[in-house]
Amino acid sequence: MDSVHPGATPTLPFDSAAILGAGLMGRLLAVTLAQAGCTIDLFEAGGPDAEGAAARVAAAMLAPLAESAIAPPSVVRMGHHALQRWPTLLAPLAAPVFFQREGTLVLWHRQDAAEAARLARLLAHTTEIVPELPAMQTLDAAGIAALEPSIGRRFAQGLLLPDEGQLDNRGLLAALLATLQASPRVRLHWHSPRAIADFEPGAAGQPERVIDCRGLGARPQWSAVRGVRGEVIRVHAPEVGLVRPTRLVHPRYPLYIAPKPDKVFVIGATEIESEDMSPASVRSTLELLSAAYAVHSGFAEARILEIATQCRPTLPDNLPAFRQPRPGVLQINGLYRHGFMIAPAMLDVAMELLATGHSQLASSFDLPSELATASP
The missing domain is CATH 3.30.9.10 (D-Amino Acid Oxidase, subunit A, domain 2)
Structure with missing residues (x-):
């Protein structure tokens, strides 16, 4: 199958999605899917300031070589990918975000x-x-x-x-929020915790896809987290x-x-x-x-x-992962200490999986190129 070129707007086989969790991955996916023409309902247990998100308490360094002291080559390649992708992701946001590559x-x-x-x-x-x-x-x-x-x-x-870099994590979270608030395709639901069991993707009156980005909040359904x-x-x-x-x-x-x-x-x-x-x-x-x-x-x-x-x-191997607990549901978790460094790579693989069911990019990061339904 054709892959989705990173940064290109894909043609999606669905028109609506519910995203659970408004941390870094949830906000990035909500903005990207809305840009692709999808109607989004974003559910977050906390408020709009991301006070419960790991992304709020972070340095947001984009340092793949430095992180190779503890990270495997797959994560290093994700980090190198991110250094190229972040400027493209930041450009259309509703507010500027501090980003540098001074090494x-x-x-x-x-x-x-x-x-x-x-x-x-x-x-x-x-x-x-x-x-x-x-x-x-x-x-x-x-x-x-x-x-x-x-x-x-x-x-x-x-x-x-x-060439290693960094960005302002809280500035980015705020800019993503402002972009979502300005989008007519996005409905934001604060202080509204949801679980994947609350949805039946594709049923009448239900979103066609559910994407779980809750991090630690997903442990009831992903016990390894x-x-x-x-x-x-x-x-x-x-x-x-x-x-x-x-x-x-x-x-x-x-x-x-x-x-x-x-x-x-x-x-x-x-x-x-x-x-x-x-x-x-x-x-x-x-x-x-x-x-x-x-x-x-x-x-x-x-x-x-x-x-x-x-x-x-974090997952047992300290690596990020995608999982499909049942058809129409995608879970993303395990970004560990590398959230800002690997989020663009995880985003681009997710968009390929959502658009075509297959990701050519995934093999570059030692991720599965297709999703099989997994058990908890």
Whole structure:
């Protein structure tokens, strides 16, 4: 069967769909399907601000080579795909969204040189397996200072991962919301939790398709889904001049700092196999802030805007998946910590599956090219 060219508007074999969950995937699919001429009912257990979505508590880094430290080649290829697709997805939205591709800077202290060398070997191996990725560049103190003058010569060595990027996660969620609100094809249902059992796709008065993007909310129907806790701190730091996402190599808590508009920075590192949604601990908060201060002393005068925790929906292999529990129902889940990096790839495969029942793109990402009805 013909595939749907990424970015092209497909011809859909249905006119209406219900989408469950208004997080990142739910909003992206609702906008894309409405653009394709479909009438959408979007159901969300929470409100329009996505306060319960994992996407709200995220750094939204688009860093396939950097993430290859923990991610397999399939996810790396999804991330490379996303770097090309995000500008196309952002262009028609109702509001502009901060997006940059200034690369990722990787730094380390002298005592962590052995860990950095191990990471460099791993990244070099990734570029052999996924040759479309730009090769990393090694930097000395002068090279680091040229890229990030505000850091100066605090670090003797570093790596630049060219062309990697990031976007403003909350700006994107708001822009997707504004686009959906402006669409005559979309009906938004806030504080309206729904399950796939509430629908009979194709029956009289029912949507022709149901797409479940509820993340952890889908566990009653997808028992393998689990939560992996993450913690991030958002600060306002006028004295910090970092331009690009920066990662600090450390054997226990590899830190990331993502600069957002208006001198806001997202700082994170911790990942805990737990579905605990309680506030962050004093220890993890101190570790995050101390490590950030070690990168740039300007963080000492930063103002803490938020210390947030959230659980990311994750499957046993830490990989995303599609599932068809019954005809007319598509489930998408398991985006784990890579949501913004892999969402465009998952979106494009989903659109092919919905349009033709087959995805040629899926094989590039080690996803099944067709859906078989699965058991819970």
